[in-house]
Amino acid sequence: MTVRFDDLPEADDKHLRARLQNSPSRRGLFRAAALGGVGVAFGAFALVNRSADQAEAAYWQDYLSTSTGPCETYAKDHTEQGLKCGPSAMCTDLSCCWRYKSTPSNVRGWHKQTPRSTGTYYLFRPDACWGGTYDSWRWRFSDGKTYRCSDGWTCNNGSCVRTICPWAVT
Structure with a gap:
């Protein structure tokens, strides 16, 4: 049995296009990473300064x-x-x-x-x-x-x- 290309069903690409259109820009990714790094740094400072006695x-x-x-x-x-x-x-x-x-x-x-x-x-x-x-x-x-x-x-x-x-x- 031979399968031709025309016999293959088409995939619904509505969800794929919606995901691609709402993806963040490269600049947005870098900004999020930088803000995350700043948050981690401030958290580390808080741990260093915390003490009991x-x-x-x-x-x-x-x-x-x-x-x-x-x-x-x-x-x-x-x-x-x-x-x-x-x-x-x-x-x-x-x-x-x-x-x-x-x-x-x-x-x-x-x-x-x-x-x-x-x-x-x-x-x-x-x-x-x-x-x-x-x-x-x-x-x-x-x-x-x-x-x-x-x-x-x-x-x-x-x-x-x-x-x-x-x-x-x-």
């Missing part, structure tokens, strides 16, 4: 609890020899704290980061607190205030000592 100031992480973590045993509701951030070297005159408007390299209320020089300069110690994760911790002092204690270095003519910036946050 920390707050971000620029890229610095502040451990918020005064009763767990690095201050669990010795910082809860008391002083340590009258110091606001524990038994570490502290800038009592706030000389190592950044007290001005926040900049890309310094955030108000955190340890200073200044250019290295032959005189006195300051270096921030990122990820130096509590197992290399946080940049500061909270200390509840006997005056009822809570202080952020951020780590850094105070250097003079090439010799550096660890210092802490005690900044009242409540």
Whole structure:
């Protein structure tokens, strides 16, 4: 049995034409892909900034609890020899704290980061607190205030000592 071309049934092409006519343009596809990418990026930023016991100031992480973590045993509701951030070297005159408007390299209320020089300069110690994760911790002092204690270095003519910036946050 031989089948000729004329013997084949015709397909209904109404649906095919409707699908082809309503297809988006190439520009529309690129626009949708770009907007989708922007949405994914903002979603990723939200995931990065979400945290339970920390707050971000620029890229610095502040451990918020005064009763767990690095201050669990010795910082809860008391002083340590009258110091606001524990038994570490502290800038009592706030000389190592950044007290001005926040900049890309310094955030108000955190340890200073200044250019290295032959005189006195300051270096921030990122990820130096509590197992290399946080940049500061909270200390509840006997005056009822809570202080952020951020780590850094105070250097003079090439010799550096660890210092802490005690900044009242409540």
